[in-house]
Structure formats: C-alpha cells, structure tokens
Amino acid sequence: MTRVFHRHLQHTPPVAVSGKGVYLTDAGGKQYIDASGGAAVSCLGHGHPDVLAAMHAQIDRLAYAHTSFFTTTVAEELAEQLIRTAPAGMSHVYFVSGGSEAVEAAMKMARQYFVETGQPQRTHFIARRQSYHGNTLGALAVGGNEWRRAPFAPILIPVTHVAPCYPYREQLGNETPVQYGQRLARELEEEIQRLGADRVIAFVAETIGGATAGVLVPVPGYFKAVREVCDRHGVLLILDEVMCGMGRSGTLHACDFEGVVPDIMTIAKGLGGGYQPIGAVLAQKKIVEAMSSGSGFFQHGHTYLGHAVACAAALAVQRVIERDGLLACVRNSGARLEGLLLDAFGAHAQIGDIRGRGLFWGIELVQDRTSKQPFDPARKLHALIKKEAMARGLMVYPMGGTVDGRYGDHVLLAPPFITSDSELAQIVERLDAAIRAALSSP
Numbered sequence: 001m002t003r004v005f006h007r008h009l010q011h012t013p014p015v016a017v018s019g020k021g022v023y024l025t026d027a028g029g030k031q032y033i034d035a036s037g038g039a040a041v042s043c044l045g046h047g048h049p050d051v052l053a054a055m056h057a058q059i060d061r062l063a064y065a066h067t068s069f070f071t072t073t074v075a076e077e078l079a080e081q082l083i084r085t086a087p088a089g090m091s092h093v094y095f096v097s098g099g100s101e102a103v104e105a106a107m108k109m110a111r112q113y114f115v116e117t118g119q120p121q122r123t124h125f126i127a128r129r130q131s132y133h134g135n136t137l138g139a140l141a142v143g144g145n146e147w148r149r150a151p152f153a154p155i156l157i158p159v160t161h162v163a164p165c166y167p168y169r170e171q172l173g174n175e176t177p178v179q180y181g182q183r184l185a186r187e188l189e190e191e192i193q194r195l196g197a198d199r200v201i202a203f204v205a206e207t208i209g210g211a212t213a214g215v216l217v218p219v220p221g222y223f224k225a226v227r228e229v230c231d232r233h234g235v236l237l238i239l240d241e242v243m244c245g246m247g248r249s250g251t252l253h254a255c256d257f258e259g260v261v262p263d264i265m266t267i268a269k270g271l272g273g274g275y276q277p278i279g280a281v282l283a284q285k286k287i288v289e290a291m292s293s294g295s296g297f298f299q300h301g302h303t304y305l306g307h308a309v310a311c312a313a314a315l316a317v318q319r320v321i322e323r324d325g326l327l328a329c330v331r332n333s334g335a336r337l338e339g340l341l342l343d344a345f346g347a348h349a350q351i352g353d354i355r356g357r358g359l360f361w362g363i364e365l366v367q368d369r370t371s372k373q374p375f376d377p378a379r380k381l382h383a384l385i386k387k388e389a390m391a392r393g394l395m396v397y398p399m400g401g402t403v404d405g406r407y408g409d410h411v412l413l414a415p416p417f418i419t420s421d422s423e424l425a426q427i428v429e430r431l432d433a434a435i436r437a438a439l440s441s442p
Contacts, residue, residue: 014390019046022416022423024395032390033415035427036397040210040243040360040414041274043326044317051275051316058312067305075306078315082280085252085322087261091285094298095278095306099242099268100134102279103204106264107138108300110202110236113287116294124195125157126188126235127204128164130405132212133240142204145212146405160195162187164209165218168353168364169372169403181222189229202236202263203229207254208360210243214402214410215355215362223258236263242279243360246270247321247417250331250358257357263287273317276310326417334358336421337413340428350439361413364402365435374408377401382409384438394430411435 002012015027022045024032034042044051058074065072079093094109096102107125114122127133129144140149141156144164149156163170163184171180192200203226209216230237239262244254248270251257255265264287268279291298304310321327337359345351345363352366365381367373375381382398389396402408415427 021045021047022419030393032393032395033423033427033430034395035413035415035431036395037269037414037416038274038395039269039397040248040412041269043247043270043417044273044320045416045418046274048273048275048317048320050320051273051313054312054316055275055309058309062308064304064308066303068301072306072308072311074308074311074315078311078318081315081318082267082282085318086282087253087255087265089261089284089286090265090282092283092288094281094283095311096268096280096302097277097304097307097310098279099240099266100136100139101302102242102266102268102281103133103139103142103240104136105281105300106238106266107142107202107204109281109283109287109298110238110264112299113236113290114201116290119198122199122201124160124200125202125204126160126162126191126195126200128206128209129161130164130166130209130213130216130402131161131204131206131240132210133204133206134242143212145401147401148212148405160191162191164213164216165222166209166213166216167219168355171219177219178221181219182225184222185225185229188226189232192229192233192235197233197235200233200235202238204238204240206240206242206244207258208244208249208357211397211399211412212401212405213362214364214399214412215357215360217355217357218258223255223260227260238262238264238266240266242266242268243414246318247327247330248358248360248414250327250334252321252327254357271317272310272314275313275317276307277304278307278310278314321417330358330417333415333417333419333421333424334360337361337415337424337428340424344428344432345435348435350435356413359413359415359417359419363411363413365409365411374403377406381438382411384441385409385411385434388434388437388441389431392430392434394427394434396431396434 018025127142131144133139133143141159144161245267265282272278353364382400385398397412402410
C-alpha cells in the first residue's frame with residue numbers, strides 16, 4: 001500500500017529505478033523511451049555524466065545557503081550565463097524552483113514595477129484561452145484552461161482571456177496567417193481599451209502553447225503585432241517559456257524565432273533538465289532599475305531561491321547545450337521527426353493536425369478530418385493512448401480538453417535533444433501502434 005499522495009489515487013504508477021540517455025527503467029526491468037522528456041523537462045536525457053559530476057562537486061562544497069544571507073558563486077555564474085544568452089535588454093535573473101513559481105514571481109514583479117513607477121491603478125492581467133501557466137493560484141488565474149480553473153475559480157484573481165493563436169481551429173478560410181495574427185492583436189488591443197489602457201499590468205502568453213492545447217505555434221507576425229499593441233498602451237509583455245524555451249523549439253528562447261523581446265520571461269523545465277527543481281524569471285533592465293531606484297526591494301521570496309545544487313545542475317545543462325551544439329541538433333532532429341510524423345499520420349483519418357517546431361510537436365486527434373469534430377470526452381482517448389504507449393515501452397504526453405478545456409485530445413512529443421535518428425523512428429513506430437490500439441478500443 002502506498003502512502004504517497006499520487007496524482008491519480010485509483011492506481012499506483014510503476015516505480016522508476018534508473019535512467020540512462022533517452023530511457024527510463026522500472027522496477028520490473030521494463031525499459032521506456034522517454035519521448036516527452038517527462039513533461040518536456042529532460043532535455044539532455046537521464047544520467048548525463050557532466051551534470052552529475054557538477055552536482056556532486058557542488059554538494060562537496062556547499063549544498064544550501066539562504067539568499068537573505070548569502071549569494072553563491074554558482075548562482076552568480078548561472079545568472080551570467082543566462083543573461084549572456086538572453087534576449088536583448090535582459091539584465092537580471094530571479095531564481096525559483098519551477099515553472100509555477102516563476103509565473104507567480106513574474107506577475108508580482110510586473111505589479112510591483114507599476115507600483116514603483118507611480119501607476120498603482122494598474123491591477124489587471126490579460127492572458128489567453130486554453131493557455132497553461134502553472135497550478136499555483138496566480139498562475140492558474142492567468143491560465144485559460146477551464147477544466148483546471150473550475151474547482152478553484154472562486155479563489156482566483158479576475159483575469160481576462162482573449163483568443164489563443166490556434167490556426168487549425170480558429171483561422172478563417174479567407175484569412176492569410178498574417179491577417180489572422182493581426183486580427184488576434186486587434187482583439188487584444190480592444191480588450192486593453194475596454195478595461196482602460198492605464199489599468200492593465202501585462203499580457204501573459206506562452207510563446208508556443210504547450211500542455212493544454214498541444215503545441216500551438218504562433219503564425220508569422222503575431223507576436224510582433226502583440227508587442228506593438230503592448231508598447232502603444234504601456235502594457236508589459238510577459239512570455240512564458242517554461243515548456244517551449246531553453247532550446248526546445250530549436251532556438252534557445254522561442255521568442256528569438258519570433259523576433260520579439262518580452263519585458264519579463266519565465267523559464268524552467270529545460271533550464272535544469274530535470275536534474276534539480278529550478279526555474280527563473282528574466283527581467284528587462286527597466287524593471288530592475290525601477291525597484292533599485294525605488295524601494296530597493298522585490299517584495300517576494302521563497303526558501304529555496306537560488307539553491308546551490310540546483311544552480312550547479314542548470315549551469316552544467318546549459319554549458320553542455322552550448323558546448324555540444326545541441327540547438328543545431330534540435331533543429332535537425334526536429335526536421336526528421338516532422339517527416340516521420342507526416343509519413344505515419346499525414347493521411348490518418350483520425351489525425352486532424354500535426355504541428356510543432358524543433359523537438360516540440362503536437363498531434364491533434366479528431367473523429368472526422370473534414371468537420372474537425374473531436375471525440376466524446378467520456379471516451380478519454382488521450383488516457384487510452386498513454387496506457388497503450390506505456391505498454392509498448394513509450395512515454396508520451398497525451399492530454400484531453402484540447403479545444404476548450406473539455407473536448408479534444410492531443411499527444412505532445414518532446415524527446416531529449418540527444419535522441420538519435422533510430423530512436424526517433426522507434427518513437428513514431430510505437431506511437432502509431434499505440435494510437436491504433438486506442439482507437440480500436442471499445
């Protein structure tokens with residue numbers, strides 16, 4: 001009998017006992033290809049010797065020192081690394097323990113910026129439907145997935161949600177991708193004006209939509225138009241790159257591809273690759289200077305901020321990515337994975353859309369490709385796919401509620417950056433078999 005409060009209380013998951021490269025092994029000796037990097041976390045796979053060595057060395061020197069008393073050499077080095085490779089104008093890094101904490105910190109940072117600059121009337125956030133920003137209360141409030149929000153709605157701050165960039169379902173037949181993006185930017189501007197331009201703190205968006213909608217890649221020009229709208233009204237742009245960032249999409253930051261620089265950006269998962277819990281907020285110089293010249297204090301904090309071992313793991317991960325040229329590997333492997341997915345599923349009657357960038361891909365399932373009708377949520381197709389994939393030694397990240405929080409099913413793929421061509425082929429082969437088995441299940 002387990003005493004662990006597991007995510008699902010009606011069954012106990014298998015026990016993972018070891019990991020090497022792209023594989024995890026359970027207590028029964030069964031091996032699984034980690035084709036989702038857990039939750040798009042394990043960018044270097046499992047058991048990377050350089051990361052393990054860095055963690056051991058740091059533990060021998062210092063495991064923990066509270067940031068109200070000390071900084072550490074490794075935190076300073078990691079911050080230098082991240083700012084050196086950050087979008088233009090980013091000047092400081094605030095370390096946390098994961099993605100939800102990063103979003104919470106970003107929201108408070110944005111609010112305090114306006115308090116420090118004499119605009120305390122700015123109290124409102126705008127985000128997007130079908131977004132996911134974490135499970136703590138502030139992050140859940142800006143998140144737009146209704147299934148996750150519903151039980152806790154009475155205790156969430158009010159946030160306005162505008163349309164996501166979801167061309168498969170929401171781009172009109174007479175619109176070009178650019179026109180669609182411009183329409184979405186106009187919707188955002190109209191909402192800012194409705195609320196009062198001087199009352200909005202920030203627009204919060206995943207650069208590439210992740211877990212809840214299945215890898216929504218922005219259309220060309222969308223984020224440039226959004227950036228222009230925010231600038232016109234003095235609204236901050238907060239980009240959430242917890243899942244899609246740190247090389248996952250083929251550039252270190254997903255916004256690099258879009259040619260857009262946010263005011264505040266959150267990172268996590270691929271920052272430390274799962275070797276330790278760590279996340280971070282990157283802040284533009286103007287944000288930091290407002291606090292520095294004002295109160296001199298960011299009114300926020302957690303016990304494990306800048307944890308030395310977590311920083312050591314993350315620094316090692318980032319150095320390996322840079323040293324081994326893994327961003328180019330992500331782009332090349334991503335092109336191969338796209339080809340394999342198109343070959344396997346491009347003509348599949350129940351695969352409506354295949355979308356992604358780099359090693360970040362989503363497959364949306366439908367009952368009918370012409371009407372795009374999703375499956376009945378009572379069928380829990382995504383759960384069946386996960387079960388069938390695990391039975392075949394494959395870890396993928398299926399989710400339900402893709403369309404509106406209730407209807408729709410997708411599978412997310414986010415394999416480690418070190419995945420070989422033969423392993424990519426095995427991933428698609430096993431996924432194909434799992435999907436066919438799930439679809440044929442009564």
